Amino acid sequence: NAGVTQTPKFRVLKTGQSMTLLCAQDMNHEYMYWYRQDPGMGLRLIHYSVGEGTTAKGEVPDGYNVSRLKKQNFLLGLESAAPSQTSVYFCASSFLLWDTQYFGPGTRLTVL
């Protein structure tokens, strides 16, 4: 039982490049979330999903897209990376919406 896993762990991009972060959970959770963590700002919600095939915007969705094609996976895409997107990205899942969230180990992304 791996819980929530994230791929990759680290990535360096140049401005304008694209990439996809993968989140996978094996707990059969319906709800999944993507956050970014910046110093002194806690976690801010980017997008979330209430089930397979559904996504919704969070607090800071601009510049990101997401997809939930399978229940266990939640993908976060950056179409044209900007230095402002340098951050640590966390994926989480939960059994009930907004209840106890189980977090992955994070992806540290640097955009040059």
Added chain:
Amino acid sequence: AQSVTQPDIHITVSEGASLELRCNYSYGATPYLFWYVQSPGQGLQLLLKYFSGDTLVQGIKGFEAEFKRSQSSFNLRKPSVHWSDAAEYFCAVYSYDKVIFGPGTSLSVIP
């Protein structure tokens, strides 16, 4: 708008000493409240949560928190800190359509 504040950015305590981390929220109705811990290089883990009922909530690793509606606070406590408690602690509030996280308090423990 709902908000969560954690007044202490960084706290240092000696091993064996007691600990209290402060959390204040701004929210109109009875909130759902959480405390999460983040060890270095790791994701967040739930310590405890409050939805209703007894205002003193027990969590994992010997932590507890008390909900005080009159003070809009949900402070986290531990009677005796261990070196392994050194981490970042986040308070969070559930509002109608999302969970809002506070900025975090970094805890250092002196042996």
